[in-house]
Amino acid sequence: MGKNVSRTQNLGLDSDFRYKLLVDSMGENLWVVDLNNRFIYISPSVRNVLGYTAEEVLNLTPEELLTDDTYPLMMNLFKE
Structure with missing residues (x-):
């Protein structure tokens, strides 16, 4: 992994692109919602988990x- 990161940096790729490359290739779901409770980003791995x-x-x-059952728990976490 360290080699790939160094190589990416040497290619002059900006940090936003490197971050997106990392997040898009990980196996875990990552999602971001805005203040209106709308998804603004969801990682491609969501297909493996939710279809x-x-x-x-x-x-x-x-x-x-x-x-x-899960939604109220998540909303309470966001409030904290």
Whole structure:
């Protein structure tokens, strides 16, 4: 991994691109919502977990995606 990061830096790629490359290639789901509770980013790995493409999830809200039990828990975490 260290070699790949150094090589990427040597290619002159900016930090935003390197970050996106890292996040898009990881196996975990990463998602970002805005203050209006809309997804603004979802990692492509969501397809492996939920069966939706990232583009499909961007058209949903967390409330539509999470269970009735899980959604309130997530919202409480965000408030903290």
